[in-house]
Amino acid sequence: MPGPVDDPYVLLGLDRSAGEAEIRSAFRRGAAKVHPDLHPGDEGAQRRFRELNAAYQLLNDSKRRRRYDMWGIGVDGDELPEVDLGGFGDLFSDFLGAVGVRSARTSRARATVELSLQEAATGCKKSVSYDRQTECDSCEGRGGIGLSPCNACRGRGKIRGGKGLFRFRPERRCEKCRGRGQKPKSLCTPCAGSGQHKRRVTLEVDFPSGLEDAQSYAVKGEGHHAPGTSTPGDLDVRIKIGEHEFLSRDGDNVRCALPISFPQAALGTTVEVETLQGRASLKIPPGTQPGQVLRMKGLGVPHRVRAGSGDQLVDIRVRVPTEMTETELSLVEELGREFGDEVRQEPRTFVRRLKRLFL
Numbered sequence: 001m002p003g004p005v006d007d008p009y010v011l012l013g014l015d016r017s018a019g020e021a022e023i024r025s026a027f028r029r030g031a032a033k034v035h036p037d038l039h040p041g042d043e044g045a046q047r048r049f050r051e052l053n054a055a056y057q058l059l060n061d062s063k064r065r066r067r068y069d070m071w072g073i074g075v076d077g078d079e080l081p082e083v084d085l086g087g088f089g090d091l092f093s094d095f096l097g098a099v100g101v102r103s104a105r106t107s108r109a110r111a112t113v114e115l116s117l118q119e120a121a122t123g124c125k126k127s128v129s130y131d132r133q134t135e136c137d138s139c140e141g142r143g144g145i146g147l148s149p150c151n152a153c154r155g156r157g158k159i160r161g162g163k164g165l166f167r168f169r170p171e172r173r174c175e176k177c178r179g180r181g182q183k184p185k186s187l188c189t190p191c192a193g194s195g196q197h198k199r200r201v202t203l204e205v206d207f208p209s210g211l212e213d214a215q216s217y218a219v220k221g222e223g224h225h226a227p228g229t230s231t232p233g234d235l236d237v238r239i240k241i242g243e244h245e246f247l248s249r250d251g252d253n254v255r256c257a258l259p260i261s262f263p264q265a266a267l268g269t270t271v272e273v274e275t276l277q278g279r280a281s282l283k284i285p286p287g288t289q290p291g292q293v294l295r296m297k298g299l300g301v302p303h304r305v306r307a308g309s310g311d312q313l314v315d316i317r318v319r320v321p322t323e324m325t326e327t328e329l330s331l332v333e334e335l336g337r338e339f340g341d342e343v344r345q346e347p348r349t350f351v352r353r354l355k356r357l358f359l
């Protein structure tokens with residue numbers, strides 16, 4: 001298990017006043033020595049690389065750097081990021097290309113998309129923009145132009161591994177040429193020898209129904225295309241669902257609050273209600289109570305595993321008027337008397353005077 005990381009300045013051999021460029025080149029220098037591609041299978045080197053990476057990530061982030069300078073709060077071992085060259089591909093590509101190392105980049109690309117509640121519930125087609133690394137067109141991902149046999153393996157692509165207790169030493173892949181047996185004569189200029197290009201691309205994605213907020217949706221084969229690999233990785237699209245004015249999601253059901261008047265609740269009526277599929281009518285039965293929940297069948301989010309959809313649940317609120325005309329006041333008063341309730345004991349003129357004083 002990785003332990004806590006030491007002083008990032010010490011790790012990178014830097015002065016506390018080091019500037020951005022110094023930090024970067026110190027990291028490059030250090031990381032190039034212990035880069036996992038140069039030491040396949042060497043756990044110590046990998047660990048060291050991750051430490052350097054963590055130290056670099058810390059010092060490169062001005063907020064975290066300030067926090068560290070003030071409080072000494074650094075990086076916990078648990079926080080150590082995985083070796084992911086995709087994250088700082090640009091920083092490394094020219095350098096690694098130049099020393100003949102191809103980085104083992106992760107091939108998953110990432111994007112975020114914002115969907116409305118309707119779009120997420122019913123599914124939609126939406127364009128997604130993201131940075132994608134693809135093979136360089138000029139060198140077709142080779143990183144260089146013109147090929148000559150690899151010196152390390154004499155063009156065989158394989159070398160004899162290990163030192164000899166045993167007469168038989170198994171052959172392993174030549175890491176200098178990645179088993180190709182050939183290396184480019186000169187570096188490709190457009191991609192600085194990395195064999196890759198980073199481009200902003202836009203992709204039309206068909207999102208299925210029933211996606212949830214913060215969920216990741218994978219699109220096959222639309223991620224980064226690392227040189228020397230035949231298939232690109234996947235694209236991970238993070239779903240962000242916007243707020244709806246009236247509706248909120250509750251699993252596969254959708255909820256909303258509906259204010260109605262006392263006569264509507266008492267006598268029953270039909271009202272128009274906003275749903276995921278547009279407006280729909282809802283029958284309010286006579287004698288509907290405040291807090292009662294009416295169910296609109298099948299107007300929720302389509303189920304993912306079984307057929308059908310959730311429902312829309314309508315939470316009934318009964319509006320009590322705060323301002324009334326003379327006629328309304330007398331009608332309510334009359335109704336109250338009819339119900340046998342005690343209403344408006346104060347003489348009307350007194351109430352009015354009070355209102356004038358305080359409102």
Ligand SMILES: [Zn+2]
Pocket residue numbers: 136137138139140141142143144188189190191192193194195196
């Ligand atoms: Zn190129």
Ligand SMILES: [Zn+2]
Pocket residue numbers: 150151152153154155156157158174175176177178179180181182
């Ligand atoms: Zn070789």
